[in-house]
Amino acid sequence: MPASSSFAIGGNAALLPLMLCSSLALAQTEKKVQAVVSEPPVIEQGQSITLRWYFTGKKVTVAGGRFGKGIVVTGRTSISDKPAKTTKYTFNVDYVGQATNQATGKVEMKPLHATYTVVAEVTPPLSTDFAVYRDRYGWQIGYVKGWKRDNVDMPDPANNGLMYFQKEDDSVERMAVSILPSADMNASDLMGKVQKSLSSNYEQIQVLSDNDLTFAGVPAVLSNFMGMDIAHPGTRTESLILAFVKNKRAYVISARTSANQFKVRQLLLEKMVKSFTFASATASN
DSSP, rough: OOOSSSSSSSSSOOESEEEEEEOOOOOOOOOOOOOHHHHEEEEEETOOEEEEOOOOOOOOESSSSSGGTTTTTOOOEEEOOOSSSSSSEEEEEEEEEEEEOOTTTOEEEEEEEEEEEEEEEOOOOOOEEEEEEEOSSSEEEEETOOOOOEEEESTTTTEEEEEEEEEEEOOOEEEEEEEEEOHHHHHHHHHHHHHHHHGGTEEEEEEEEEEEEEEEEEEEEEEEEEEEEESSSSSEEEEEEEEEEEEEEEEEEHHHHHHHGGGHHHHHHHHHHEEEEOOOOOOOO
16 A cells, blocks of 8 residues: 555545545434433443433333432432443333313313333443554553554654554454654644545535544544445444644544444444554564
């Protein structure tokens, strides 16, 4: 593969040109307010969730998990649990509201009932599934045991690198680390350029979220997007991208899986992406 100063966003083996990409209107999904949510929606076994709901009533009960067939939570707006497996929680709400009297056609206040549900996904612990790659240029990252590392030859590997971690060549589920010189960008600029380059590898792109955070002691952006992978026709993927600039180098760490598996695999992808760290250590073979 020819060398290039480019970003890899978990797409096919081709590099994504940074400076020559065309503009792309990225579809932003509308935020929909849900009646009840699990925070976070996916956890590892042994972790806790918080259920939050956005309704009131004369009587509110929640069932599922440690709440069994139901406990009364009237007047509250949140409650915690530590489910051992993927669990469905059901909220039953008795309240007084407006309803049309079928006989008279008039709107009257009367007792009503509503039911809401939410599912908390639980995945097995991930710690035993990880291996660590240590690069001779002072950074390291965790990845799934059994995956192979594919390194793209670059003219200046200390400042310009591209590496894939995956089960096999061009896997749908994979992680990529891209590093290149950058003296004139901040994290937001970097993420904007990365997102514009997505059209080189994806169609029907939807940027689901952009979250500002601090990573490696500097400002960073964590983005979540979906797209139809050109290298895998008919396959919709969902990815996480972490972008930041440190010591005049741009770092883009991305991980993806098939969109229909994202909820189950999200913790794994995020754990890999955020395992990137700087450490003076002997390189892995």
